[in-house]
Amino acid sequence: MKRNGILFVISAPSGAGKTSLCRQIIDIFPNMRHSVSFTTRPRRSGETDGVDYHFVSQEIFDTMVAEGAFAEWARVHGNCYGTALATLQEARDQGRDLLLDIDCQGAQQLKRHCPDGVFIFILPPSLEELERRLRGRNTDSSEVIGRRLANARREIRELVWYHYLIINDDLSQAVEKFKGIILAEGCRSSRTREEAIRLFGIDMQDLETTA
Secondary structure, three states, X not given: OOOOOXXXXXXXXXXXXXXXXXXXXXXXXOOEEEOOOEEOXXXXXXXXXXXXXXXXXXXHHHHHXXXXXXEEEEEEOOEEEEEEHHHHHHHHHHOOEEEEEOOHHHHHHHHHHOOOOEEEEEEOOOHHHHHHHHHHOOOOOHHHHHHHHHHHHHHHHHHHHOOEEEEOOOHHHXXXXXXXXXXXXXXXXXXXXXXXXXXXXXXXXXXXXXX
């Protein structure tokens, strides 16, 4: 009996190492894949429709919003991004685990639609280390870095409603913690109870009597 797929939702401040962490987890777990979002942003060189994003027109996106097709969506820098309910349901029905990295606002929307999802917040070891990492990229101006740090302070306050917190001080240790969460969630009683009942011929009435 195939279990339902699990949705793992990851949020983190910019520079916390979320992308590297998610990339390693996808390589470790063959049953897990990234959630592919819909966007109105133009496709960039090297991007593939259906792999990086589902690229759609603003008209199609607006229609999907009107029809309630998204579990969450937002407008960012003039472009729209959204996670389709059909994407989540398909993975669930196929028994495939789904990894979705998204900001706190989108994660809150998802939690309303997917109460059985697993929400994980990735933290840097300190704001000082976060600033060092951001400056070490050599890709952003001091003004942009300052804005990212201010955003990080706001985002970190959201950690209180996430199920798990991982401090990414050492990437290999953070990966091991992430692996532990995935394995534990796969063994959660609420996700495996029906299979156990089938395997051992347990009478549901007996369970209700002892509950």
